[in-house]
Amino acid sequence: MRFRFSGRFGTDGFGWLGGYNMVELGPRGTGKSHLFQQISPYSHLISGGKATVAKMFVNNASGQRGLVCQYDVVCFDEVSGISFDQKDGVNIMKGYMASGQFSRGKENIRADGSIVMVGNFDVDVDQQQRIGHLLSPLPPEMRNDTAFMDRIHAFVPGWDFPKLKASEHLTNHFGLVSDFLSECWNKLRAGSRVNVLQGRVYLGGALSGRDIEAVNKTVSGLTKLLFPSTDASVPDQDLEWMVRIALESRRRVKEQQKRVFKSEFRNTHFSYTIGAEGVEQFVSTPELHSDEAIETDPLPPGQVWAVGTGSMETGVGLYRLEVTSGPGSGVKILNQPAPPALKESVRVGEQNLYTRAKELVGDRDPREHEFSVQMRAVDADRSGTGLGLAALVALCGSLLGKNTKGGTIIVGALNLGGSIDMIPNAVQIAELAIDKQAQTLLMPVTARRQLNDLPDDLWTQISIEFYKDAADAVFKALVE
Numbered sequence: 001m002r003f004r005f006s007g008r009f010g011t012d013g014f015g016w017l018g019g020y021n022m023v024e025l026g027p028r029g030t031g032k033s034h035l036f037q038q039i040s041p042y043s044h045l046i047s048g049g050k051a052t053v054a055k056m057f058v059n060n061a062s063g064q065r066g067l068v069c070q071y072d073v074v075c076f077d078e079v080s081g082i083s084f085d086q087k088d089g090v091n092i093m094k095g096y097m098a099s100g101q102f103s104r105g106k107e108n109i110r111a112d113g114s115i116v117m118v119g120n121f122d123v124d125v126d127q128q129q130r131i132g133h134l135l136s137p138l139p140p141e142m143r144n145d146t147a148f149m150d151r152i153h154a155f156v157p158g159w160d161f162p163k164l165k166a167s168e169h170l171t172n173h174f175g176l177v178s179d180f181l182s183e184c185w186n187k188l189r190a191g192s193r194v195n196v197l198q199g200r201v202y203l204g205g206a207l208s209g210r211d212i213e214a215v216n217k218t219v220s221g222l223t224k225l226l227f228p229s230t231d232a233s234v235p236d237q238d239l240e241w242m243v244r245i246a247l248e249s250r251r252r253v254k255e256q257q258k259r260v261f262k263s264e265f266r267n268t269h270f271s272y273t274i275g276a277e278g279v280e281q282f283v284s285t286p287e288l289h290s291d292e293a294i295e296t297d298p299l300p301p302g303q304v305w306a307v308g309t310g311s312m313e314t315g316v317g318l319y320r321l322e323v324t325s326g327p328g329s330g331v332k333i334l335n336q337p338a339p340p341a342l343k344e345s346v347r348v349g350e351q352n353l354y355t356r357a358k359e360l361v362g363d364r365d366p367r368e369h370e371f372s373v374q375m376r377a378v379d380a381d382r383s384g385t386g387l388g389l390a391a392l393v394a395l396c397g398s399l400l401g402k403n404t405k406g407g408t409i410i411v412g413a414l415n416l417g418g419s420i421d422m423i424p425n426a427v428q429i430a431e432l433a434i435d436k437q438a439q440t441l442l443m444p445v446t447a448r449r450q451l452n453d454l455p456d457d458l459w460t461q462i463s464i465e466f467y468k469d470a471a472d473a474v475f476k477a478l479v480e
Helices: 032-038 089-099 125-131 146-150 178-188 209-226 236-260 340-355 357-361 388-400 426-435 470-477
Strands: 022-026 043-046 073-076 101-104 107-110 114-120 154-157 201-203 271-274 303-311 315-327 331-333 369-377 408-410 440-444 463-467
Touching: 032 043, 032 073, 032 114, 089 101, 089 114, 089 146, 146 236, 154 236, 178 209, 201 236, 209 236, 236 271, 303 388, 303 426, 315 388, 315 426, 331 340, 340 357, 340 369, 340 388, 357 388, 357 470, 369 388, 388 408, 388 470, 408 470, 426 440, 440 470, 463 470
Parallel strands: 022 114, 022 154, 043 073, 073 114, 303 408, 331 369, 408 440, 440 463
Antiparallel strands: 101 107, 201 271, 303 315, 315 369
């Protein structure tokens, strides 16, 4: 994500819900503080994170309204140093971030100033995730408070932004004077553009009410910046781009909550669908992504993780199969040259699909579709041996438009007759699946006795689900 959020689209018409709350953490020299200090007179930077309740909210003695009432956005610089002169300062801010109002004395005061917190990482992102979580740089009273985190609408990955260099990032062409630009941004705060989502985008069931509010605010703000005119039409491609940014930046917050309190924030699989008949798409955060680890998010239709039986020389190997379908006929393997064992696995999967089409894909006719198959080998074994069942699942998923269950590895050497061959090395396969951080291993029930030799401590690290035949495996591998 390379879009720099400014926080200046603030309330986005959600005045009764408060402003737009954002965190950006990253390396020094990317312009975090400069953005909020120099670009707009409607923005106020609190250097060093030091603030008083009177200055921030209201002075009880004089009745003078504080910064959140005077500015569109109040930015705390050096977030690790955020502190108030009163013990209840953080709680007042937390309540304000949730509702856009605060109580001092007998008066209930509303404001729409956004809260932004920026700061530096002292270690890199991977190291930060190993020693804690990505909100660890916050002060002690905030860093592990999941309720406080829930008030944050977006966590912007400052580590994605380059250090500013005049020769690379500044232009000698004409541009808008910042005072004029900030006036435009201030006027755009009025009203909401969240209606751009209505009837076009459907958010997944993992999002809570606060998640939906955060996504709506981010999409509304981005729409104002990219399509300022309310009469402008927003193409599906641009709308989807904005939705993915909104979901990613909010999910980054949820992932930190999950690290603090896993049992409450277990489901972070954020998703969306474009159009009522669209395919559900899942959005992850790049810093959690690994090409060689089995992630918990469901895979797109036609994609599966599988383990091949391998050989004595190479051992078992992890593969990712990706299948796409379109009008036409037949199956095309994109790997060139295609290993003979892969060709055989795909042929077996294809023939089983044709033979049992009614049972597997209902009224869809696979002979009226052309399938493209691509295999990616992760380990030393690159032959594609014993991937017939995985190929069948991928073909069915692509044709049905159904996602593959997240965190799942499929195992099974299918034959042309539709039965599943015996697996010679079930324990080795289970050990590989655990090493690759899989959550579920889908195996033929005939492998059950072999797994008695699996050490007890490994049984607790993975869920092994058995299937009785190919149709049962397809049913258990795909999301309903």
